[in-house]
Amino acid sequence: MVKQPAPISLRIRSAEATSRARQILRRLEEDDRLQRRVRWLALKAILSIREMNRVATPRLRSMASNRDRWQVEYKLVETILLKISKLGVE
Numbered sequence: 001m002v003k004q005p006a007p008i009s010l011r012i013r014s015a016e017a018t019s020r021a022r023q024i025l026r027r028l029e030e031d032d033r034l035q036r037r038v039r040w041l042a043l044k045a046i047l048s049i050r051e052m053n054r055v056a057t058p059r060l061r062s063m064a065s066n067r068d069r070w071q072v073e074y075k076l077v078e079t080i081l082l083k084i085s086k087l088g089v090e
Contacts, residue, residue, distance in 0.1 A: 035088040042085035049077055 006014075053074050060067040 039085050039088050042081045046078060046081045046085065049074065049081065 005011075053070075056070060057067075060070055
């Protein structure tokens with residue numbers, strides 16, 4: 001006995017569902033790629049901010065108020081970048 005092909009309406013619905021699934025997968029892959037890129041750029045920014053701190057700290061020793069403000073802002077930026085590098089952004 002020869003197996004009959006599926007009716008055309010079922011084949012069309014299957015093709016539409018497959019197309020939608022592929023679109024969703026492409027969007028999810030793009031979102032994932034962008035998240036990885038954001039986390040990588042946050043790590044690069046952490047390295048840069050730490051280098052800035054290493055260079056700025058000796059120069060700020062003579063200016064107590066500026067040094068304190070710099071350290072507070074440095075810690076804030078570093079904390080934010082660390083969170084982004086671990087969790088990404090939503």
